[in-house]
Amino acid sequence: MEKLPLHTISVLVANKPGVLVRIALVFARRGYNIDSLVVSPTVNPKFSRMTITAKGDLETLEQIIKNVNKLIDVIHCGEHPANTVEKELALLKTKASPAVKAFVVKNARKFHVRIDDASQGCYIIEQTGTTNELDEFEALIRKYGILEMVRTGKVLITRGKETT
DSSP states (O other): OOOOOEEEEEEEEESOTTHHHHHHHHHHHTTOOEEEEEEEEOSSTTEEEEEEEEEOOHHHHHHHHHHHHTSTTEEEEEEOOSSEEEEEEEEEEEEOOHHHHHHHHHHHHHHTEEEEEEETTEEEEEEEEOHHHHHHHHHHHGGGOEEEEEEOOOEEEESTTSOO
């Protein structure tokens, strides 16, 4: 089976009800599944920034971007350039044990992890980093048992003076 590339799309929209639904429908009509979606306000409260990650072929993605740009309340939509700072947040719940604590302490600097909560026999571990860093840490800590996990999805901003 062919592995489809992951695309990151940035959409600047008017902060109004219904915009998210209209954008999601464009993806659905083209058979594109959204892997992650982050919506947050911008400096100007009249606008929001959507960061969408999705896997699929480039030709279909280009059609999606064209169709999203035609929607009312969409200011700009485009695939994100490579010149960005990108981060993701994960919270992982594990059983509390000396082995897990030692593992987290040993890997704190490399994976940007820390134990946020240690109560009721569980640890809640916080991690920030790139999607690849989160994936790598998750694979390593699986041997200790992950009880629960939530991830934010990717957020990013363009480096320098260029606008995101």
